[in-house]
Amino acid sequence: MNRRICRLLCKGHISQARSLLPTCRHAHNRSLEEYELEREQQSALHKRVQKISVNFVGVPGAEDIRLDMNKYTSTPYACAKHISEYHQKHSCLSLVNGVPWDMHRPIIEDCAIQFLNFQQDDPSIINQAYWRACAFILGSVLERALKPECNVRLHRPPDFSVESGSFAYDFSAEFGREDWRPTSRELLLLSQMALKLSHGIKGKANFYTILPLDVPLDVAKRMFSHNSKKLDQLEELRQLDDKTDVTVYKMGNHVDMLNTGGPLISNADVIGRFNVAAIHKIGEDGVRSTYRAQGVSLPAALTMHPWTYDHLIKNATLLNTSEELPREETKERVKEVEALSG
Structure with missing residues (x-):
């Protein structure tokens, strides 16, 4: 074509x-x-594994999920895979400490994370x-x-x-x-x-x-x-x-x-x-x-x-x-x- x-x-x-x-x-x-x-x-710079704590903020009222991930290498997409198949397949964007964050961008410190899809109440982001x-x-x-x-x-x-x-x-x-x-x-x-x-x-x-x-x-x-x-x-x-x-x-x-x-x-x-x-x-x-x-x-x-x-x-x-x-x-x-x- x-x-x-x-x-x-x-x-x-x-x-x-x-x-x-x-x-x-x-x-x-x-x-x-x-x-x-x-x-x-850049990958070669972070061969030594450093752990960070990522708290998944899900449904309001539900208990947060805590994940131990790798600093500079783990991404929101990797976190989603640990949480559920639904989040892995349907999450297109994340919020890391409230900041819009690419799903495949490495996380750099302890944080709270949320996942966004097209069914959000406020889909503007x-x-x-x-x-x-x-x-x-x-x-x-x-x-x-x-x-x-x-x-x-x-x-x-x-x-x-x-x-x-x-x-x-x-x-x-x-x-x-x-x-x-x-x-x-x-x-x-x-x-x-x-x-x-x-x-x-x-x-x-x-x-x-x-x-x-x-x-x-x-x-x-x-x-x-x-x-x-x-x-x-x-x-x-x-x-x-x-x-x-x-x-x-x-x-x-x-x-x-x-x-x-x-x-x-x-x-x-x-x-x-x-x-x-x-x-x-x-x-x-x-x-x-x-x-x-x-x-x-x-x-x-x-x-x-x-x-x-x-x-x-x-x-x-x-x-x-x-x-x-x-x-x-x-x-x-x-x-x-x-x-x-x-």
Whole structure:
């Protein structure tokens, strides 16, 4: 299906500057190699087992469950496996001492833990994590679907709220036509590719687990050395927030830095419906045009009448110019996480 999409989207759009940039495959390999190397190096730092106490806060009124876990290596997902099969299968996000926490992010100290799913009374936290994960997957689709000759360069996903009506990913590319717009057929094929990615490959159940990794800024620069936009974002983080590391995410062989300040759901297989609704041209970036790809999605755990979902898709076709979630909230979360590691 990938070759079919490439033919549809890139036919006749051959870049004259293609020799100046690495192919997408080479860039993917470089990012993935740096990610795996850094993950191995971090794992080697914590060979000595240190125990921590994790208290699972379940149903109100019920007695908490105390778990003895391993500092820096045990994750909320590992805790869920110890509690019940239900929590293992249905938990998509956790709260560690009240802070939203990726299910596959190591726990760093004694804590209280809660698990979130899509049946929460207040699903706002997990909904936003789901929205960010959908944007992450959309970025993967854009890189995979367009030929290297288009010189696709991912910028970043605007951190839109669920209430804005769509998630999005900004990117630039060279299509050779200023008036390029995807057809409805092409959008459908992109949507199908997103679903194929999220549902994984038969026999590889864990291939599309979404894995976070905090890496030093210098390591992140090597990961994304092929992408000037990502490098600019890293430099902004260094100057504005005085940060020394950044979170990158891996799913399959796709590695990306979102720079949204919030966690993602644990696995893409919870996605039910996924539609790439529109791609809007929003500017120029030198010889490239800048675009905003937008989509809408629904978790498999939730049901919705087809007419209602079609209405959501229609709304998502409109250019999303909503304000992003306040960066103050992101900074507060970063401070809380850093305080935990204190």
